[in-house]
């Protein structure tokens with residue numbers, strides 16, 4: 438049996454409290470999470486529960502306080518070199534054109550045909566004619582496409598996405614979600630996708646993992662999404678099975694979301 442792309446075992450992350458440095462805050466604890474090679478897994482949970490923290494652990498940007506992280510069976514040491522990331526915030530370099538942004542990682546690696554590969558990826562994300570534009574000359578959706586090309590051009594075995602489309606309007610967002618699914622199904626990389634949007638999680642994923650509210654957030658439910666593929670994220674939402682899955686997952690998540698919301702109000 439091949440090792441999972443990503444395996445978190447008994448992971449906990451404790452931070453020094455921002456309000457009172459003498460206090461410690463345990464964001465997540467007892468987290469076991471696996472993403473199989475080629476599997477698309479989403480993590481959903483209330484606001485502030487620790488979703489980004491887990492993604493940072495998977496990326497190797499944050500060392501967990503306890504527990505272990507394995508990447509294709511090997512213990513993760515330092516940055517996860519087999520993963521590419523796409524974050525919520527803009528990650529493009531404003532002084533570089535779209536093409537130069539997509540090329541940057543390949544250049545850094547010393548790849549000889551960086552320009553050709555970057556041009557190819559810009560075409561794949563529908564921006565063939567826009568390589569010479571600077572980020573400020575592109576729409577929000579286009580900038581996300583450039584980010585996507587920038588991530589995928591490096592051909593990572595694991596793709597880590599932290600609410601990548603949350604800033605987009607709903608139509609652009611659905612287009613991007615479908616594009617990601619099409620690209621993913623062609624290459625079948627492992628994806629760990631963080632979102633607070635349950636509809637998006639169900640529409641995209643093979644599996645949805647629910648986290649409890651913090652402190653000490655941990656997985657409290659896991660659901661296999663047995664909807665047929667290929668999927669159109671807008672069409673799949675009206676399928677009876679989608680509605681059933683949504684109800685089942687929301688039943689697990691609802692109280693936790695309320696708890697998370699109340700904690701935010703109290704903070």
Ligand SMILES: Nc1ncnc2c1ncn2[C@@H]1O[C@H](COP(=O)(O)OP(=O)(O)OP(=O)(O)O)[C@@H](O)[C@H]1O
Nearest residue numbers: 452453455464483484485486487488489490491633
């Ligand atoms: N470096 C840090 N130092 C102190 N506390 C932190 C640090 N990083 C995260 N936290 C705390 O850990 C908790 C989890 O944060 P995290 O950003 O992972 O949540 P999230 O689920 O991604 O939130 P959201 O849904 O709002 O994006 C929060 O209470 C946050 O304030």
